[in-house]
Ligand code: TXA
């Protein structure tokens with residue numbers, strides 16, 4: 001029922017993408033790669049297509065979708081007002097992992113924006129996504145192409161595991177690149193509010209607009225969830241995940257003790273840590289050690305994170321221990337996803 005096509009992002013098969021665009025234009029669902037994670041797309045003006053996205057993902061109806069475009073000019077088709085900040089951001093970061101929240105035009109179906117007066121817009125940087133959007137010629141709503149609550153898909157195989165048999169077409173173009181979802185930035189207030197950290201970092205925004213113009217989640221004294229989607233337990237593997245902070249040496253010793261205990265108790269655990277945390281003490285029966293790469297390069301951790309969470313599920317571990325990344329650059333986004341997977345808790349190891 002689901003057609004799966006493999007596309008090489010360096011030598012795009014135009015005919016294959018024409019077929020995918022045709023499926024979208026007649027209201028079908030197509031999963032496609034972006035530079036962040038795979039998306040599950042439907043044309044925004046096709047109500048059945050949009051409803052099917054929510055059904056297939058098991059997504060709560062109050063969680064709005066991001067609208068994907070291939071040309072900056074399309075923003076004026078979607079947004080009622082386009083402030084100068086949006087133009088600056090588009091010039092600097094599009095195509096790229098930035099989603100802008102703007103006041104929406106009437107014509108956008110309420111299902112897309114889940115009844116909100118705003119719309120989320122993004123121009124992705126992946127060549128396959130851009131070509132698909134160009135051939136479709138209409139804005140495409142696309143949440144991440146996973147079952148709601150599961151880790152976002154960063155490989156074609158992740159999409160196939162979650163959605164085969166449930167959507168019309170899946171385009172497999174290999175690993176995505178950035179690995180965490182786009183930065184969601186609210187432009188409807190006096191300041192820029194980061195609702196979800198991602199590949200366009202707070203530091204990058206502050207360098208352009210100044211620190212006083214940028215509000216990041218940790219600074220906002222607000223009990224309500226930022227983006228509607230942020231209130232759900234997200235990015236969650238099947239096993240419970242414990243997020244560990246504290247002195248690096250202390251954390252390493254804690255992992256070694258935990259590995260020894262798991263081994264003697266006959267438990268299976270997953271450890272998601274950095275190359276620097278690896279040691280012979282972790283290479284024991286029952287321990288699945290998975291690396292986010294080097295601590296100094298948060299982009300490596302971002303690229304692998306969701307894949308590692310899925311590997312933990314495949315290994316059937318009872319519990320996952322994840323080392324918190326340094327909260328700089330895209331490390332903030334990795335921290336945010338792990339924090340959600342941990343159910344909003346961190347443990348300081350002393
Ligand atoms: O990188 C990405 O953004 C990927 C790729 C496929 O583009 N898409 C993605 O979509 O992550 P999704 O649906 O998994 O996450 C969209 C987030 C949710 O947290 C949602 O609540 C928020 O954006 N959002 C969408 N529209 C919004 C709006 N009008 N106001 C506030 N938040 C909004």
Ligand code: MG
Pocket residue numbers: 143144152
């Ligand atoms: Mg998602």
